[in-house]
Amino acid sequence: MSISKSLILDAYRWRHACKEFDANKKISDEDFDFLLQIISLSPSSFGLQPYEVFVLKNPELLQELHPHLWGAQKQLPTASHILLFAIKKDITVNDAYFDHILQDVQQTPADMQEMRRNLINNHQLNEIQMKNDSRYLDDWATKQAYIALGNVMSAAAQIGIDSCPVEGFISQEVTKILTSRKVVDPKYHQAAVFCFLGYRLNQPAREKTRKSLSELVHII
Numbered sequence: 001m002s003i004s005k006s007l008i009l010d011a012y013r014w015r016h017a018c019k020e021f022d023a024n025k026k027i028s029d030e031d032f033d034f035l036l037q038i039i040s041l042s043p044s045s046f047g048l049q050p051y052e053v054f055v056l057k058n059p060e061l062l063q064e065l066h067p068h069l070w071g072a073q074k075q076l077p078t079a080s081h082i083l084l085f086a087i088k089k090d091i092t093v094n095d096a097y098f099d100h101i102l103q104d105v106q107q108t109p110a111d112m113q114e115m116r117r118n119l120i121n122n123h124q125l126n127e128i129q130m131k132n133d134s135r136y137l138d139d140w141a142t143k144q145a146y147i148a149l150g151n152v153m154s155a156a157a158q159i160g161i162d163s164c165p166v167e168g169f170i171s172q173e174v175t176k177i178l179t180s181r182k183v184v185d186p187k188y189h190q191a192a193v194f195c196f197l198g199y200r201l202n203q204p205a206r207e208k209t210r211k212s213l214s215e216l217v218h219i220i
């Protein structure tokens, strides 16, 4: 497969963190389905996909969330679609979720399951150091969610859809609201990051700024 590099770069240059969307323009079902497939195809460590994506449509819920999303004051009321990436908390090889992924999703042959379990357990204990603090495990899950976030924004740009990732929210308040509406159970989920999608109202206020490649990349 070969896709024109210059077209891909154009899309990456065109993408920006959109501050306000055109509230009259909606993403088609076909395009939105494409974006969901991009999320689904995103890589994750050991393929565990330790996150879920909530498509927030309920107007009352969004109204309630609005004051607590300080980083999305204009995006929230104008976006076509709003995604919340929530991690699955504290996932270890001892959870039913792990068995589900290993057996039902990945169809791991029976004689390989133990080896896989040990491999992942060692990684979690030694590299992620979850034995010291389960927050390390949740940070690890968050990193996986951010890969899907990056992919969906890039793919969106390639089909002319704008996006804005949003970490600017008061986590406790958002969790409280989502819990009271039974969207998430804080025992199992933690809100990681939002992604607002739609079509830009205005062109970006300023040119993209990036540090130079020589500052970013070191060839040793």
Ligand SMILES: Cc1cc2nc3c(=O)[nH]c(=O)nc-3n(C[C@H](O)[C@H](O)[C@H](O)COP(=O)(O)O)c2cc1C
Pocket: 015, 016, 017, 018, 019, 070, 071, 072, 164, 165, 166, 167, 168, 169, 193, 208, 209
């Ligand atoms: C993880 C993450 C969280 C972000 N949170 C917010 C946010 O809460 N509100 C916002 O307007 N922009 C947010 N941004 C956008 C960044 O400020 C923006 O990507 C950066 O300044 C580079 O600009 P560009 O994306 O337009 O190239 C976030 C970006 C990332 C990657």
